[in-house]
Amino acid sequence: MASSSRPAIAEATPKGTGGVLHACTRAGHDLPIIDVTHPRFAVADDEAARAARSRAFLSDDRQRGWIPPFLLRFLLRRLARKSRLAAAMFNPISTGSAPM
Incomplete structure (x- = not known):
């Protein structure tokens, strides 16, 4: 149940040009x-097309x-520390999972 200070559904707003819509998270990030x-x-x-995708994957x-x-583990961990998505996946909120 959403509290009265938080909207139940985020409003999408156009930002810039190109018709791309953005939504603001509770943390204030525009996504x-x-x-x-x-x-x-x-x-x-x-x-x-399937064969081409398979060749590209194997390459x-x-x-x-x-x-x-x-080295691969080190690089992935380093990149994950800078990623909001990885942080949300690997450090969930202790009070429950919040929608993204």
Whole structure:
């Protein structure tokens, strides 16, 4: 149940140009609202497109293969410390999970 000082639903407001909507979190951060139903996010699902995605994944995986595991863990932890999303995932609020 939402308290009277907090709105139950955040209002989306246009920010800048391009029609991108932003929502303000309770912590005061402006986050973009991503409309995954927009045609720009459409992914082709034919056999050729799946094969191309598979080749791209395997190529990227081979390129990352030379990074020693200890270095990869260090880099991921360092990047995660700077990420609000990672912080919310790995350091949940003790009073319960808050919606993102």
